[in-house]
Amino acid sequence: MANNTNKKTIPPKKPKFNPYWIYAGLFLFFIGLNFFGSDALSGENKTSPAQFFQYLKDGDIEKVDIVNRREAKVYLTKEAEEKEVHKKSIPTALFGDSNNIPNYTFEFGDLQNFENQLKEIKANNSISTSVEYKTETNPWGELLFSLLPCILLIGFWIFIMRRMSSGGGGGAGGQIFNIGKSKAKLFDEKTDVKTSFKDVAGLEGAKEEVQEIVDFLKNPEKYTSLGGKIPKGALLVGPPGTGKTLLAKAVAGEAQVPFFSLSGSDFVEMFVGVGASRVRDLFKQAKEKSPSIIFIDEIDAIGRARGKNAMSGSNDERENTLNQLLTEMDGFGTNTNVIVLAATNRADILDKALMRAGRFDRQIFVDLPDVRERKEIFEVHLRPLKKAEGLDLDFLSKQTPGFSGADIANVCNEAALIAARNNKKAVDKQDFLDAVDRIIGGLEKKNKIVTPEEKRAIAFHEAGHATVSWMLEHAAPLVKVTIVPRGRSLGAAWYLPEERLIVRPEQMLDEMCAALGGRAAEKVIFDKISTGALSDLEKVTKQARAMVTVYGLSDKVGNLTYYDSSGQNEYGFSKPYSEQTAELIDKEISDIIEKQYARAIQLLEENKDKLTELAEVLLEKEVIFKDNLEKIFGERNFKKEVHLTDQKSDEEE
Numbered sequence: 001m002a003n004n005t006n007k008k009t010i011p012p013k014k015p016k017f018n019p020y021w022i023y024a025g026l027f028l029f030f031i032g033l034n035f036f037g038s039d040a041l042s043g044e045n046k047t048s049p050a051q052f053f054q055y056l057k058d059g060d061i062e063k064v065d066i067v068n069r070r071e072a073k074v075y076l077t078k079e080a081e082e083k084e085v086h087k088k089s090i091p092t093a094l095f096g097d098s099n100n101i102p103n104y105t106f107e108f109g110d111l112q113n114f115e116n117q118l119k120e121i122k123a124n125n126s127i128s129t130s131v132e133y134k135t136e137t138n139p140w141g142e143l144l145f146s147l148l149p150c151i152l153l154i155g156f157w158i159f160i161m162r163r164m165s166s167g168g169g170g171g172a173g174g175q176i177f178n179i180g181k182s183k184a185k186l187f188d189e190k191t192d193v194k195t196s197f198k199d200v201a202g203l204e205g206a207k208e209e210v211q212e213i214v215d216f217l218k219n220p221e222k223y224t225s226l227g228g229k230i231p232k233g234a235l236l237v238g239p240p241g242t243g244k245t246l247l248a249k250a251v252a253g254e255a256q257v258p259f260f261s262l263s264g265s266d267f268v269e270m271f272v273g274v275g276a277s278r279v280r281d282l283f284k285q286a287k288e289k290s291p292s293i294i295f296i297d298e299i300d301a302i303g304r305a306r307g308k309n310a311m312s313g314s315n316d317e318r319e320n321t322l323n324q325l326l327t328e329m330d331g332f333g334t335n336t337n338v339i340v341l342a343a344t345n346r347a348d349i350l351d352k353a354l355m356r357a358g359r360f361d362r363q364i365f366v367d368l369p370d371v372r373e374r375k376e377i378f379e380v381h382l383r384p385l386k387k388a389e390g391l392d393l394d395f396l397s398k399q400t401p402g403f404s405g406a407d408i409a410n411v412c413n414e415a416a417l418i419a420a421r422n423n424k425k426a427v428d429k430q431d432f433l434d435a436v437d438r439i440i441g442g443l444e445k446k447n448k449i450v451t452p453e454e455k456r457a458i459a460f461h462e463a464g465h466a467t468v469s470w471m472l473e474h475a476a477p478l479v480k481v482t483i484v485p486r487g488r489s490l491g492a493a494w495y496l497p498e499e500r501l502i503v504r505p506e507q508m509l510d511e512m513c514a515a516l517g518g519r520a521a522e523k524v525i526f527d528k529i530s531t532g533a534l535s536d537l538e539k540v541t542k543q544a545r546a547m548v549t550v551y552g553l554s555d556k557v558g559n560l561t562y563y564d565s566s567g568q569n570e571y572g573f574s575k576p577y578s579e580q581t582a583e584l585i586d587k588e589i590s591d592i593i594e595k596q597y598a599r600a601i602q603l604l605e606e607n608k609d610k611l612t613e614l615a616e617v618l619l620e621k622e623v624i625f626k627d628n629l630e631k632i633f634g635e636r637n638f639k640k641e642v643h644l645t646d647q648k649s650d651e652e653e
Contacts, residue, residue, distance in 0.1 A: 073102035202373030233340035238366030241406030244343035264301030275321030291337030388428035441486035464521025474510035520600035
């Protein structure tokens, strides 16, 4: 990274002193006093009753104290303490006088037996050892147990209050006392932000627009001196996985400013007024650290158009949050230097007040990458991989049309996993092809039980797709056909269609005819049809409906469209056309599909022998490619330059 050289080394943080450790130490001290008593602070030595009686016979014992009718404390004479055997018994005390500390202590069983044996030894040996009876208590223990319930209650209360005030494990705003605080994650420009425009491949148009935002933040005087105002916000719009969030992080990294990142759902809470409070706190923090960037990912969570859900009276809390966001964005001064970036893939449902100039001044469209941009994305994601020499990136970019940046990253990762699984030293071209097949079609299931009759039906089905697409001018050229079960499909055919910015009716009809070629082949060969054409029927039905109701390509319905780009009728219960028109639309959709089905049957009847030959080759090899079709059908008659844009898979259910 270019900015790494300017970053300072941050010293490791020292652990902070917590005063609660003092309380914990005192508590443990009192517990120790209770369980161990004063013996723990003295130098008393333990002995046994047998040794005691022996010391008594020797005349070494001056006094014996019987404490609480269970323990004996033994005090030696001065002469006895001089003996070698008693050298270690001389008491030492940390606190107080050591003269009051016994030399030995021990516990006896029955008091009466102990007294009888003691009297017997004293009488037999004429010993004048005094015996005293005492009762001792532990005031510290009694005090502790009397105060323990109160201590535990106070400690529990302090613990709960600190958890509430600090947010616990949920971060800022995670608990009751901090619930109105913003949950935005702050990326500091000196430590956390490490993404630059070098990490964002493709997206040339979007990068050019956001670079202007970077320039605004770096040199605001350049624009304000001429009387211009810095844009308040920019909205990144595009399909999932195209790099909207990555682009926003790159803006923060290039501008070297604090970057507040959060999701639209972070504002939403079950308590009333929390979302609006978090919006206020977020903008307050951003103004304090200006110049700064606020990035709201998936802003459609709170920015949905107001008053659309009439059944439940709409969500007042969400609307309050949106209202506060509108107020904050339009309440900036010209010199606050706070820019709001937001990302969504559903811009059509956002509130119009949010989209107006002065709030989100710019809409930056982040579309799916084209062939050139896909090559650049591959270059970025291939950097950490050990790739084979001479790997053709142009070929890879052409094999992945319609893929987003996230999809390409997934392809590279999957290719590396496949290469590792095969014990390869580098990732080669075949690994990438297998990865694309794995992502599009799913994992091969070679152990799936398929009867010979079913396998033959699948082979003719897929051969029907290949034959019809080969015979039609506008159908996509074939890449490969397989009858090995993949994912949920029993067989699949891969195509690489032409690059089209506009699509004509004859092109759509040819694609529909090719999609129906599988069912048509079953009808021609077996005079029976099956459920294997589910995905094909779904595809052609959507295409036919789009032709009639969206693109106005039907002569009977006319130049009409019932498509609503604003999304206002998404939850409407009434259709924008009459019942008579609905019947006409249904009939027109059915006629279009049936015509193409009859057309596919006619093509296959004319080439029945070649269809059978292709199916037999497919049964034998399980996977066939373009070369196999050229051997059977000869070269295609339609010679033209093909630019690859979209890869599709016709799959059987």
